[in-house]
Amino acid sequence: MVLVLAIGDLHIPHRAPDLPAKFKSMLVPGKIQHILCTGNLCIKEVHDYLKSLCPDLHITRGEYDEDVRYPENKTLTIGQFKLGLCHGHQIIPWGDLDSLAMLQRQLDVDILVTGHTHQFKAYKHEGGVVINPGSATGAYSSITYDVNPSFVLMDIDGLRVVVYVYELIDGEVKVDKIDFKKTATTQSTH
Amino acid sequence: MNKSDLPMHCMKVKTAYSILINSEGTTTPYIGLANTNLPECPSVDLDPSALRRERALQWRRRRELRELPAEAPRKRQINGEERRARVAQQFSLVLFLLRQHTRGLASCRPLAPSTAPSKARSPHASSDPRACAAPSPHSASCGGPDAQRRNRAGRFESVAVVGGRGFSPVPALSRSISAFFSRYFWCFYLNPLGLEFDYICRMRVQLSKKIINIGEIRRLASQGIPDGAGIRSTVWKLLLGYLPNNREFWAQELDKKRAQYNDFKEEFLVNPSEIARRFEDSTGHENEELESGDCGFLMRSKITHDEHPLSLGKASVWNQFFQDTEVIEQIDRDVKRTHPDMHFFCGESSLAKSNQEALRHILIIFAKLNPGIRYVQGMNEILAPLFYVFKNDPDQNNAAYAEADAFFCFVELLSGFRDNFCQKLDNSVVGIRSTITKLSELLKKHDGELWRHLEITTKVNPQFYAFRWITLLLTQEFNFADSLHIWDTLLSDPEGPQETLLRVCCAMLILVRRRLLAGDFTSNLKLLQNYPSTNISHLLYVANKLRGSSAG
Numbered sequence: 001m002v003l004v005l006a007i008g009d010l011h012i013p014h015r016a017p018d019l020p021a022k023f024k025s026m027l028v029p030g031k032i033q034h035i036l037c038t039g040n041l042c043i044k045e046v047h048d049y050l051k052s053l054c055p056d057l058h059i060t061r062g063e064y065d066e067d068v069r070y071p072e073n074k075t076l077t078i079g080q081f082k083l084g085l086c087h088g089h090q091i092i093p094w095g096d097l098d099s100l101a102m103l104q105r106q107l108d109v110d111i112l113v114t115g116h117t118h119q120f121k122a123y124k125h126e127g128g129v130v131i132n133p134g135s136a137t138g139a140y141s142s143i144t145y146d147v148n149p150s151f152v153l154m155d156i157d158g159l160r161v162v163v164y165v166y167e168l169i170d171g172e173v174k175v176d177k178i179d180f181k182k183t184a185t186t187q188s189t190h
Numbered sequence: 191m192n193k194s195d196l197p198m199h200c201m202k203v204k205t206a207y208s209i210l211i212n213s214e215g216t217t218t219p220y221i222g223l224a225n226t227n228l229p230e231c232p233s234v235d236l237d238p239s240a241l242r243r244e245r246a247l248q249w250r251r252r253r254e255l256r257e258l259p260a261e262a263p264r265k266r267q268i269n270g271e272e273r274r275a276r277v278a279q280q281f282s283l284v285l286f287l288l289r290q291h292t293r294g295l296a297s298c299r300p301l302a303p304s305t306a307p308s309k310a311r312s313p314h315a316s317s318d319p320r321a322c323a324a325p326s327p328h329s330a331s332c333g334g335p336d337a338q339r340r341n342r343a344g345r346f347e348s349v350a351v352v353g354g355r356g357f358s359p360v361p362a363l364s365r366s367i368s369a370f371f372s373r374y375f376w377c378f379y380l381n382p383l384g385l386e387f388d389y390i391c392r393m394r395v396q397l398s399k400k401i402i403n404i405g406e407i408r409r410l411a412s413q414g415i416p417d418g419a420g421i422r423s424t425v426w427k428l429l430l431g432y433l434p435n436n437r438e439f440w441a442q443e444l445d446k447k448r449a450q451y452n453d454f455k456e457e458f459l460v461n462p463s464e465i466a467r468r469f470e471d472s473t474g475h476e477n478e479e480l481e482s483g484d485c486g487f488l489m490r491s492k493i494t495h496d497e498h499p500l501s502l503g504k505a506s507v508w509n510q511f512f513q514d515t516e517v518i519e520q521i522d523r524d525v526k527r528t529h530p531d532m533h534f535f536c537g538e539s540s541l542a543k544s545n546q547e548a549l550r551h552i553l554i555i556f557a558k559l560n561p562g563i564r565y566v567q568g569m570n571e572i573l574a575p576l577f578y579v580f581k582n583d584p585d586q587n588n589a590a591y592a593e594a595d596a597f598f599c600f601v602e603l604l605s606g607f608r609d610n611f612c613q614k615l616d617n618s619v620v621g622i623r624s625t626i627t628k629l630s631e632l633l634k635k636h637d638g639e640l641w642r643h644l645e646i647t648t649k650v651n652p653q654f655y656a657f658r659w660i661t662l663l664l665t666q667e668f669n670f671a672d673s674l675h676i677w678d679t680l681l682s683d684p685e686g687p688q689e690t691l692l693r694v695c696c697a698m699l700i701l702v703r704r705r706l707l708a709g710d711f712t713s714n715l716k717l718l719q720n721y722p723s724t725n726i727s728h729l730l731y732v733a734n735k736l737r738g739s740s741a742g
Contacts, residue, residue, distance in 0.1 A: 001461045001462070001463045001464075003499055025502070026500040026501075026502065027500065028500075030512065030515070031499065031500065031512055121487070122487065122488040122490075123485075123486070123487050123488065124485060124486065124487075124488050125485045126485065129488070153498070153499055153500065155463050155499060157463045157464075157467070160467070162463065162466065163488075164493070164498045164499060164500075165490065166498075166500070175493055175496070175498045176490040176491065176492060176493065177490070177491055177492075177493050177498070178488045178489070178490055178491065179470075179491070180488060
């Protein structure tokens with residue numbers, strides 16, 4: 001029962017002042033074991049805040065991040081799953097599922113977490129699953145202004161993952177979930 | 191006493207005795223014991239005139255039984271202090287034995303006729319000096335372990351405390367008295383298991399009855415249950431009311447309780463994602479599990495009742511889970527610290543780990559079932575002896591379910607003491623403060639001088655030492671084996687463990703009174719917080735003595 005938070009594209013302070021209050025009240029330290037941040041935080045204060053939620057923090061570099069030391073891609077293993085992290089501005093066309101699938105095969109991971117489009121997406125293809133947590137602050141993106149704040153919490157339990165999607169729609173937090181299992185004979189290395 | 195006065199069979203004993211003396215090369219009668227380090231028997235200061243009276247009474251009794259010449263053959267003159275100490279020690283021994291003797295006589299009852307005595311005697315063939323000494327009336331004064339056959343009607347009292355129970359045999363008795371005692375006392379030291387064997391037989395007879403007489407079990411258990419016999423587990427379960435009196439119901443009762451414990455485990459020890467999964471499976475949610483190979487956007491499904499991990503709702507399973515995490519962390523920490531010197535509880539072995547897991551489960555379930563009191567530091571110490579005893583049950587079936595049994599017995603035991611753990615009740619009538627006050631009153635009644643010295647002169651607040659004594663039921667004051675022995679008495683006393691505990695604490699204070707009276711605040715506190723190891727049987731004897739005179 002490992003709780004992994006996937007969050008990103010906050011664009012604080014350039015495009016948004018802070019996380020929505022309702023999200024902030026829910027994100028308390030002590031509950032989450034890992035944080036995967038897709039990037040574009042952009043400043044150190046946000047990094048420190050995320051670090052206070054959970055000491056195990058993984059970040060990749062977005063194009064507006066002020067800290068240049070974040071890597072472009074990151075992979076890690078949690079339980080039975082291999083997770084990959086990338087901001088996504090490097091993958092052209094932005095948000096194209098086939099290209100993301102290519103990156104996933106390159107990184108050889110079961111779950112790929114990317115951002116940059118500021119839209120929540122969860123897509124499954126034969127290589128694995130791609131999850132885009134969207135923008136946690138609802139900041140406008142290069143593509144669109146119409147953005148709902150959202151983030152994703154994954155509950156990894158053995159071979160099964162339950163993905164809880166938190167969205168702020170019309171000032172209310174709406175939570176959905178997505179269930180998927182990894183079959184034992186899966187994702188052979190392409 | 192001349193050789194010729196002794197009957198023939200005693201001569202054999204004497205020979206055996208002297209052979210051993212020669213092999214050891216010493217002249218003390220307690221050969222076997224000369225090598226052991228016995229704890230010094232703390233002296234009970236008895237009034238000298240009372241001593242004289244007791245001694246006269248004892249000798250008169252012996253004379254009645256045609257045992258000894260009228261005069262105590264005490265010749266050696268030693269200095270007053272040492273003499274008083276020795277005499278006190280001797281008489282504590284004798285009084286104890288006498289007490290057992292008279293108590294045995296008072297409640298003398300014929301056992302199941304042939305089985306018990308023959309069982310006791312058969313393994314000890316004719317070489318058993320006890321059997322030989324049977325007709326001899328000397329035995330009665332030894333405090334008659336089973337050898338006393340004053341009426342030879344097949345009755346015997348197992349005053350089995352004299353044997354290998356750690357009862358100090360009073361080092362350095364004077365030569366003549368020791369020579370007298372040693373003949374018979376000595377035999378039982380040679381054969382400690384024999385004594386215990388009788389006790390065990392007696393107990394087993396009681397346990398094998400169809401309807402168990404709890405009063406009899408209590409009486410036997412209060413003498414202390416021998417460690418090796420493997421009956422402690424069953425006896426404790428009976429005393430705590432876990433097993434019913436009627437033997438026939440044992441199996442079904444045990445099954446019922448164990449199943450109940452399993453249900454508790456299912457309910458309380460499972461984590462929220464497991465719960466969510468089961469809920470889904472039960473509602474027949476055919477989830478859109480795309481076959482591998484299928485591509486497409488994953489379907490989102492609604493969640494029920496706000497059940498997500500970050501939920502802040504009171505009714506949310508996740509929220510409760512995270513709130514319990516603090517308690518669980520505390521329990522984890524305490525379980526890891528339980529009895530670090532024992533391999534049973536601590537260490538890297540899989541046995542220790544599984545025992546710790548079991549303790550952890552029991553405490554978590556208790557905390558969840560009792561939201562008012564949850565978990566308080568110290569409950570692990572009360573649980574540890576219970577679990578240890580049940581796990582070491584020679585019956586494998588019982589040992590496998592030790593966790594479930596320990597849980598229910600723990601609940602039962604704690605039901606009397608839970609008020610000590612509830613912080614809010616500290617200042618109330620039932621709380622720990624009032625219990626400590628009761629202890630103080632008890633001490634005042636029995637030993638006013640000591641009470642005054644402690645409370646007023648040196649201002650040692652009983653809370654400083656008695657708190658741990660009372661809340662942890664003396665598990666931290668003595669080593670593990672001794673605390674099991676004390677618990678035998680605590681659990682078996684018909685007055686109830688709370689009252690008995692107070693008496694034992696009072697006895698602990700009285701036993702070290704000389705050092706306390708001589709000490710100031712620091713030394714007294716130091717002494718009481720690191721109570722010196724002492725002879726447990728003696729301690730329990732003194733505690734028992736306090737019973738008669740206390741008015742409740």
